[in-house]
Amino acid sequence: MIPVRCFTCGKVISTAWVEFKQRRDAGEDPKTILDDLGIERYCCRRMLLTHKEIIDDLIPYQ
Amino acid sequence: MNISFSRLDDTIARFTLGDSSPAFANAFRRTMIGEVPTLAIEEVRIYDNNSALFDEMLAHRLGLIPLTTDLRTYVRMEECSCGGEGCPGCCATYTLSVEGPRTVCSSDLIPADPKTAPVHDTIPIVKLVEDQKVVLEARAVLNIGREHAKWQPTLACGYKSYPVITIDERCDACGMCVDECPRGVLALGSRSVEIVEAKLEDCSLCKLCEKACLAGGIGENPAIHINQDDTRYLFVVESDGSLPVREIMEYALLRIKKKSEDLVDILNDISGGTVHEASS
Amino acid sequence: MHMEIKIIDLEPKKARLLFVGEDHTFMNALTDELLRDPGVDVARYIMEFHFSDPELLVTTVGDRDPLGAIIDASRRLAGHCDDLLEQIAGAASR
Numbered sequence: 001m002i003p004v005r006c007f008t009c010g011k012v013i014s015t016a017w018v019e020f021k022q023r024r025d026a027g028e029d030p031k032t033i034l035d036d037l038g039i040e041r042y043c044c045r046r047m048l049l050t051h052k053e054i055i056d057d058l059i060p061y062q
Numbered sequence: 063m064n065i066s067f068s069r070l071d072d073t074i075a076r077f078t079l080g081d082s083s084p085a086f087a088n089a090f091r092r093t094m095i096g097e098v099p100t101l102a103i104e105e106v107r108i109y110d111n112n113s114a115l116f117d118e119m120l121a122h123r124l125g126l127i128p129l130t131t132d133l134r135t136y137v138r139m140e141e142c143s144c145g146g147e148g149c150p151g152c153c154a155t156y157t158l159s160v161e162g163p164r165t166v167c168s169s170d171l172i173p174a175d176p177k178t179a180p181v182h183d184t185i186p187i188v189k190l191v192e193d194q195k196v197v198l199e200a201r202a203v204l205n206i207g208r209e210h211a212k213w214q215p216t217l218a219c220g221y222k223s224y225p226v227i228t229i230d231e232r233c234d235a236c237g238m239c240v241d242e243c244p245r246g247v248l249a250l251g252s253r254s255v256e257i258v259e260a261k262l263e264d265c266s267l268c269k270l271c272e273k274a275c276l277a278g279g280i281g282e283n284p285a286i287h288i289n290q291d292d293t294r295y296l297f298v299v300e301s302d303g304s305l306p307v308r309e310i311m312e313y314a315l316l317r318i319k320k321k322s323e324d325l326v327d328i329l330n331d332i333s334g335g336t337v338h339e340a341s342s
Numbered sequence: 343m344h345m346e347i348k349i350i351d352l353e354p355k356k357a358r359l360l361f362v363g364e365d366h367t368f369m370n371a372l373t374d375e376l377l378r379d380p381g382v383d384v385a386r387y388i389m390e391f392h393f394s395d396p397e398l399l400v401t402t403v404g405d406r407d408p409l410g411a412i413i414d415a416s417r418r419l420a421g422h423c424d425d426l427l428e429q430i431a432g433a434a435s436r
Binding site: 063064065066067070079082083084085086088089092093096097208308311312315316318319321322323324325326328329330332333 | 344365370372407409410412416422423424426427429433
Binding site: 001002005010011014018041056058059061 | 114115127128181184185186187189191211214216218302
């Protein structure tokens with residue numbers, strides 16, 4: 001799951017994940033998506049850029 | 063000491079603190095980050111959790127959700143009349159009960175007191191599939207950022223000294239510093255380099271312009287000097303939404319004031335005592 | 343929350359106080375304010391470890407009373423806060 005907040009500054013970035021993922025998968029440039037979503041600082045931007053969702057692989061295990 | 067805002071709304075404030083000192087600016091910053099209390103989930107009672115996340119990860123994620131805080135209603139646990147046991151005066155309780163398949167969101171967290179609802183409704187907590195279930199009860203308490211970052215009311219909270227840029231008469235308007243400046247503070251004037259209007263506050267004091275000037279072969283000293291004004295500070299304070307920025311600032315100042323006044327009272331008691339001793 | 347202070351040493355021109363539960367946030371502002379007093383010679387605090395309580399040392403010149411100097415310095419700090427609070431209230435009502 002996407003971390004709730006940015007590790008560095010503490011801004012809540014998880015609210016942007018669903019939209020970010022959708023638009024990125026649709027082929028949009030991550031830069032414009034992040035600018036659109038109001039994620040300004042590079043600490044917050046890397047949270048979304050470098051995230052790999054693995055929850056679906058973990059679901060069989062509890 | 064004076065303060066002038068260039069921006070002030072609920073989530074962000076930009077202001078200049080004038081006629082101040084590095085020590086006071088830093089005390090103000092540290093107090094805003096570390097000593098202004100907010101609500102955050104501290105205790106979670108998990109009744110059912112067969113999701114892919116461990117109980118402790120779930121609790122950690124819940125703890126990081128910012129909650130709307132009303133400092134007039136809630137007091138810190140150790141100061142509460144209940145003596146730290148937990149009562150509606152110092153704790154906010156929540157319930158959460160979700161069955162898959164769907165993603166658990168912060169809006170599924172039902173507060174007992176609607177004033178303490180989560181700031182954001184769409185924070186994903188955990189993804190559930192068929193037959194997975196999360197049922198829990200959570201308790202949020204008031205505490206300060208010094209204890210744990212989840213109680214920090216601020217995001218970006220910092221300051222820089224006010225930049226002072228001086229360009230002396232040796233400047234020949236070669237434009238090398240203009241190209242070098244990453245913030246676009248400088249522009250080429252008719253006879254020398256000039257500061258772009260309203261851009262001065264953007265200067266990050268990186269001094270790349272000084273280096274560029276030296277690289278132009280001007281000699282030992284550059285023709286442009288970047289200095290900082292140690293009495294003026296440019297602040298940025300951003301709130302995570304639990305408290306409006308203005309309240310964070312006011313609370314922080316009241317904290318510093320209270321400490322100072324406490325100290326005055328204590329020392330007055332003590333020195334009153336020694337004066338008495340000396341005279342007797 | 344109340345401030346707790348322990349006096350380690352108190353002489354006419356020198357005071358050493360232990361501030362229980364304080365940290366750099368308040369101590370640094372206080373020593374800086376103390377040093378603005380021309381009657382104060384040394385104002386310095388020491389925290390032996392990150393988690394230990396700061397110990398303030400104040401020495402004075404002339405016939406300045408060290409505790410009096412600390413009282414004046416904290417009054418000035420409180421005054422600064424009042425100034426700013428007033429201005430914030432003014433700026434927000436506009």
